[in-house]
Amino acid sequence: MALPLSRQKALREWKLYFFIIPSLLLVATFSYFPAASAIYHSFFDWQGGDNKQLIGFDNFRRAMGDQVLWDSFKTVSILIVFNLFKMIPSILMAVLIHRLKSDNAQYLYRVLLVVPMIVPGLVTLFIWKFFFDPNLGVLNNVLDFTGIKSLLVSLDGFFGWGVFFDNVPIGWLSQPELILPALFIWGFPWIGTVGVLIYLAGLQSIGQEVYEAAELDGVGPFQKFLYIELPLILTQVRLSLVLLIIGTLQGYGLQLLLLGDAGGPGGRGMVPGLWMYNRAFIAGEFGYACAVGMILFVFILGLTYINNKYVRVEK
Amino acid sequence: MSGALKDSVGSYKQKDWPKHIIILAFILIELFPFYMMMQVSFKDNASFIQNPWVPSPPYSVTEVYLAADGAELTKDRTARWTEVFTASVKPPLGDPTFQSGELRFDLSVYKIHNWGFGLALIGPYIANTVFVAVTGTVVTLFLAILGAYFFARYKMPFSGVLWSAFMVLMLLPGVANIVPLFTLLKEMNLLNTLWALIIVGIAGGQVFNLFVLRNFIEDLPKDLFEAAEMDGASHFKQIVNVVIPMSGPIIGTLAILSFLGKWNDFLLPLIVLRDKELFTLGVGLIYLDGEYVKQWGQIMAAYFIASIPLIIIFLFCMRLFVRGLSAGAIKG
Numbered sequence: 339m340a341l342p343l344s345r346q347k348a349l350r351e352w353k354l355y356f357f358i359i360p361s362l363l364l365v366a367t368f369s370y371f372p373a374a375s376a377i378y379h380s381f382f383d384w385q386g387g388d389n390k391q392l393i394g395f396d397n398f399r400r401a402m403g404d405q406v407l408w409d410s411f412k413t414v415s416i417l418i419v420f421n422l423f424k425m426i427p428s429i430l431m432a433v434l435i436h437r438l439k440s441d442n443a444q445y446l447y448r449v450l451l452v453v454p455m456i457v458p459g460l461v462t463l464f465i466w467k468f469f470f471d472p473n474l475g476v477l478n479n480v481l482d483f484t485g486i487k488s489l490l491v492s493l494d495g496f497f498g499w500g501v502f503f504d505n506v507p508i509g510w511l512s513q514p515e516l517i518l519p520a521l522f523i524w525g526f527p528w529i530g531t532v533g534v535l536i537y538l539a540g541l542q543s544i545g546q547e548v549y550e551a552a553e554l555d556g557v558g559p560f561q562k563f564l565y566i567e568l569p570l571i572l573t574q575v576r577l578s579l580v581l582l583i584i585g586t587l588q589g590y591g592l593q594l595l596l597l598g599d600a601g602g603p604g605g606r607g608m609v610p611g612l613w614m615y616n617r618a619f620i621a622g623e624f625g626y627a628c629a630v631g632m633i634l635f636v637f638i639l640g641l642t643y644i645n646n647k648y649v650r651v652e653k
Numbered sequence: 654m655s656g657a658l659k660d661s662v663g664s665y666k667q668k669d670w671p672k673h674i675i676i677l678a679f680i681l682i683e684l685f686p687f688y689m690m691m692q693v694s695f696k697d698n699a700s701f702i703q704n705p706w707v708p709s710p711p712y713s714v715t716e717v718y719l720a721a722d723g724a725e726l727t728k729d730r731t732a733r734w735t736e737v738f739t740a741s742v743k744p745p746l747g748d749p750t751f752q753s754g755e756l757r758f759d760l761s762v763y764k765i766h767n768w769g770f771g772l773a774l775i776g777p778y779i780a781n782t783v784f785v786a787v788t789g790t791v792v793t794l795f796l797a798i799l800g801a802y803f804f805a806r807y808k809m810p811f812s813g814v815l816w817s818a819f820m821v822l823m824l825l826p827g828v829a830n831i832v833p834l835f836t837l838l839k840e841m842n843l844l845n846t847l848w849a850l851i852i853v854g855i856a857g858g859q860v861f862n863l864f865v866l867r868n869f870i871e872d873l874p875k876d877l878f879e880a881a882e883m884d885g886a887s888h889f890k891q892i893v894n895v896v897i898p899m900s901g902p903i904i905g906t907l908a909i910l911s912f913l914g915k916w917n918d919f920l921l922p923l924i925v926l927r928d929k930e931l932f933t934l935g936v937g938l939i940y941l942d943g944e945y946v947k948q949w950g951q952i953m954a955a956y957f958i959a960s961i962p963l964i965i966i967f968l969f970c971m972r973l974f975v976r977g978l979s980a981g982a983i984k985g
Contacts, residue, residue, distance in 0.1 A: 348810055354888060357799040358815060361859045364796070368834065368856035369822050375833035386836060431679055434672045443673070449971060450680050456963040457687055459917040460938050461956040465686040467942070468949070476689060479705060527682045591920055595939065618832045619924065631829030 376628045376635075384625035386618075397629035407630060410601075410608040411637075416518060417609065418586045424528035425578065431529055432537030433567050448535065455531050463595055466524055470596075472507035477523070481508070511596060514604030521607065524596070533578055540571040580645045584638055590615060610634045694771070694954035695763045700731035701949055710737040713759035717752040725752065731762045764950050771954030777930065778937030781847060783962065785933055786915040789851045790908050793858035798904075800859065801866035802892050806878065822860045835924055845927045854915055862907055869903050870896055905973050909966065916963065934959055 380397055384390040401407055435447050454462065469476040481487040487502070494502040501515050502508060510520040544566060552562055568575075590611030593601060599616050601608030608616075610630065618627035692708045693701055700709050712732035720726045736742055742754025804812055834853065835844075843849035873896070881891045897904070919935025926936055938959065941952060 348807070351807060351809065351888075354803050354807065354809060357803040357888070360796050361800040361863065362815065362818075364852070364856035365819065365822065365859055368837070368853050369825070369830070372830040372833035372837055373825060375837070376829045379833065427679065431676065434676050438672055438676075439669050443669075447676055447680065450684075452967070452971075454683060454687070455913070456967040457690075457956075457960045458934065458938075458963065460919055460935055461690070461959055462686060464938060464942055464952075464956065465690055469686070469689075474702065474705075474949070476705065527679050529679060529683050595919075595942075614829075614832070618835075624832055624836070627832045628829070631832060635829040 376631055379625055380629040380632045382625045384628075385622050386624040390625065393625075397626050398633070400626065401629055401633055406605065406608060407610065407613055407633075409605070410610045410613050413518070413607065414587055414609045417521060418583055420522045421582050421586050422579070424525070425530075425533065425575070425582065427528045428530050428533040429537055429571070429575065432534045432541060432571070433563055435534070436538060436541040436567070448538070451529065451531050451534055460595070462525075463592065467511070467596055470510040470520060472509045472512065475510070477510065478507055512603055514602070514606045517597065517602050517604075517606035521592075521596075524592070530578075536574045536578060537571050540574040541567060544570055580641075584641060587638055587641070588634060610637075690953045690956055693949055694767055694957050695765075696731075696950045697764050697767075698949060700762065703731065704733060707734070709762045710734050711758060711760055711762060712737050712756055713762050714742050714754055714756055716742065716754045718748075719750045719752055726750075732756055767948075767950040767954040768958070770948075770951045771956075771958050774941065774951065775934070775937055775955040775958055778932050778934045779959065779962065781931060782916060782934040785847050785850050785854070786912050789854040789858070789915050790911045792851070793855045793862060793911055794904060794908055796855065797859055797862035797866055797907075798892060798896060800863050801870050802888070802896060804863070804867045805870035806888070819860050819863055823864070831920070831924065834921075838925060844925055845931065846925075847931060847933075849925045850915075850918075850922055850933065853921060854918070858911055858914075862911070865903065865907060866900070869900055873899055902973065905970065909970060909973060912966070913963070 379390070381392060381394060382390040383393045383396070431451075435444055438444050438447075468474070472478060478487070481490070487508070488504075490502040490508075491504050494500070499515070501513060508516065510516050510523075548566055549562070552566060557565070588611055590609050593607045593609050593612050594615065596602070597607040599612070599620050601612055601616075611634065614627045614630040614634065617623045617630060693705075696704075696709060709731045710733075714730050714732045714736065716728045716730070718726040718728065733743075736756060740756065742756055803809070804816055838844050838849045838853075841849075843852070877895050877899070878891055881895050886894065916934065918933075919939065922933045922936045923939065926932055929940070932940065938956070941955060
């Protein structure tokens with residue numbers, strides 16, 4: 339803890355305040371001011387220029403009836419469910435690495451897991467976009483090669499989706515029905531470097547004697563996971579759960595780059611953040627964009643509140 | 654280390670190799686995109702379409718066709734692996750005009766100039782990004798160390814209020830800010846400059862770095878500071894001579910995280926930058942993606958070049974990467 343100071347000593351140390359002033363000024367200018375400005379401007383009809391007109395709650399009223407916005411909230415909820423599912427491989431991976439007997443192998447795998455981090459995220463994203471390409475793309479090639487494509491086509495015939503056809507390349511990012519599946523496949527096998535490392539750090543606190551005791555009781559590998567490992571990394575799992583939900587809710591970079599600023603064909607990939615971006619920088623409706631941002635902000639704040647209240651995360 | 658004393662936690666009954674296979678399978682799929690990036694970067698579009706999966710063999714094929722008017726037409730292409738193994742050229746299926754084909758050893762099937770092209774495409778962007786990321790990281794950490802020292806050293810009047818003013822920002826989502834931030838930068842005449850990215854990056858990095866560094870500096874032994882103060886060291890001197898030498902690894906980890914963040918950033922540059930000369934890597938890659946006729950080889954080479962600075966950092970600080978990320982992840 340920092341030492342408490344007497345008033346006199348504190349007065350003598352007044353120069354210390356100079357240490358915090360630069361950070362404070364920066365944060366005030368580039369974090370607090372824009373936030374306040376967003377609240378203020380959400381009540382205006384504003385095109386980004388000097389002219390603005392106070393319109394009260396009209397922006398919010400308009401947002402209430404905005405079908406695109408509510409559809410985008412639906413889409414983002416589906417994406418959150420996807421992302422929850424995508425947490426599983428990371429947990430599995432961490433448990434598997436943790437159960438290895440050799441320390442050297444454990445370290446080697448950790449290093450290999452960090453390798454994807456040294457490729458810029460944007461590059462990974464564009465490589466995946468290239469994978470999704472209907473004609474040249476790797477994904478369609480793999481599906482053809484393994485015969486999954488013909489399986490999909492026959493399933494399509496059975497259920498009558500009208501999405502997959504023989505001899506027609508699958509347009510992952512150009513067929514409206516396939517946007518969400520494409521966003522689901524994206525990043526396969528969904529191993530997050532930071533996630534695995536966090537879980538591993540949590541697992542390391544389990545002592546050998548716990549395992550030995552379990553062994554004596556004849557506990558199987560799956561039960562070991564359920565009763566020993568999962569409870570111990572639950573804190574970390576919760577933490578990444580919370581970060582993931584909030585991150586997905588406010589993220590729109592992925593959709594912007596994969597699908598464009600209109601959310602792809604039929605706007606199926608539109609998320610609230612992207613709609614805000616679209617309104618501001620494509621349509622020039624800055625006031626309305628601020629209002630959309632505020633609505634999103636309220637959602638996130640609500641989630642943060644619930645999580646602080648019900649999901650205890652010990653540091 | 655004897656077998657009995659190993660601090661492994663696995664079952665003694667279970668074998669390790671099934672786990673190795675599963676882990677390796679996952680990691681191989683995980684690394685597959687980067688394998689594709691590497692091998693496609695040496696191909697042109699024609700040889701990529703002919704053989705998308707594996708690197709080309711170092712042979713090329715010259716085929717002779719009979720054109721409609723009786724003249725001979727020669728075509729060059731990269732050999733297939735089957736052709737190299739059987740040492741014979743297979744004609745395209747059912748093409749009656751095919752006359753003969755010749756297989757010859759040829760290193761020029763590897764398109765080294767893709768890399769030159771990629772470098773020319775992306776080199777300036779990398780230079781801009783290095784400037785932004787390095788300046789931003791250094792200043793971010795410098796200011797954060799000063800601030801963290803302020804909070805960690807003494808409990809000054811108002812420091813509690815100031816601390817919560819910073820920590821509240823952790824809960825504030827950045828997403829609602831971007832529109833007003835744009836107009837703010839416009840009013841400050843910072844649009845279309847690299848300084849906008851640097852300053853906003855510095856401001857954005859303060860909260861997290863302050864949080865980690867304050868906890869760290871508070872854990873340093875108080876005697877060190879007192880001894881330095883006895884010797885008449887000013888606060889700034891104490892930071893330079895006590896704090897910075899003692900917190901090397903944590904500063905290193907934070908620097909890497911901050912650098913990575915700035916290297917990967919594309920939303921702010923996309924909004925702020927207009928001139929092609931100022932593009933950072935993020936916008937540059939997006940711009941590259943928007944071109945109509947794509948030479949995938951060149952683009953993949955450019956992607957690979959974009960990763961080189963990170964690879965260099967990784968090679969030098971692997972330990973910091975792996976350890977620091979695990980440790981930093983728990984704290985954050």
